[in-house]
Amino acid sequence: MLISPAYAQAAGGAGGSGLEAMLPLVLIFVVFYFLLIRPQQKKMKQHKATLAAIRRGDKVVTGGGILGTVTKISENDPEVQVEIAPDVKVKVQRDLIAAVVSKTDAVADKSSKSTSTAANDDAGAGGGGLLSKLFGKK
Numbered sequence: 001m002l003i004s005p006a007y008a009q010a011a012g013g014a015g016g017s018g019l020e021a022m023l024p025l026v027l028i029f030v031v032f033y034f035l036l037i038r039p040q041q042k043k044m045k046q047h048k049a050t051l052a053a054i055r056r057g058d059k060v061v062t063g064g065g066i067l068g069t070v071t072k073i074s075e076n077d078p079e080v081q082v083e084i085a086p087d088v089k090v091k092v093q094r095d096l097i098a099a100v101v102s103k104t105d106a107v108a109d110k111s112s113k114s115t116s117t118a119a120n121d122d123a124g125a126g127g128g129g130l131l132s133k134l135f136g137k138k
Contacts, residue, residue, distance in 0.1 A: 050099075050100055051095065051097060053103075054070060054073060054080065054097065054100060055070065055073065056070055056071065056072070056073055056104070057069065057070065057104035058070045058100050058101075058102070058103050058104055059101040059102045060080075060082060060092075060097050060099065060100050060101065061097070061098045061099045061100075061101055062082070062092050062096055062098060063096040063097070063098050064096075065098075066082075066090075067084070067101070068082035068084040068090070068092075069082065069083050070083075071083045071089060072089075078093055078094050078095070079091045079093060079094065080092050080093075080094050080097065
């Protein structure tokens with residue numbers, strides 16, 4: 001016979017284990033965790049803390065984009081009363097407040113804040129920041 005018979009080769013060209021096949025998936029999950037999941041969890045935690053710290057007199061933005069001032073708040077009630085115009089008050093779900101535009105200072109915080117602001121103003125008038133020291137003031 002002139003033609004020799006052809007036989008199939010044995011499998012095993014990759015020569016690796018299942019761990020090497022799982023490594024790219026694990027790396028993708030780690031990247032997604034640090035770039036997407038973790039920052040989103042931090043943002044949600046900060047938003048919850050902001051909503052818990054809302055007081056009377058704070059200016060807020062609702063989820064629908066309405067600006068208003070908080071007039072009535074209750075710790076156990078999930079609703080907040082917001083004045084959106086003179087003598088126009090609406091109840092808004094606390095969770096649907098998108099942002100706090102400006103916060104009112106507590107009475108105890110005003111005295112300590114005014115002294116610290118004066119100290120910061122004195123320091124800011126002469127020194128400046130790191131970049132102003134490097135590049136000079138203009």
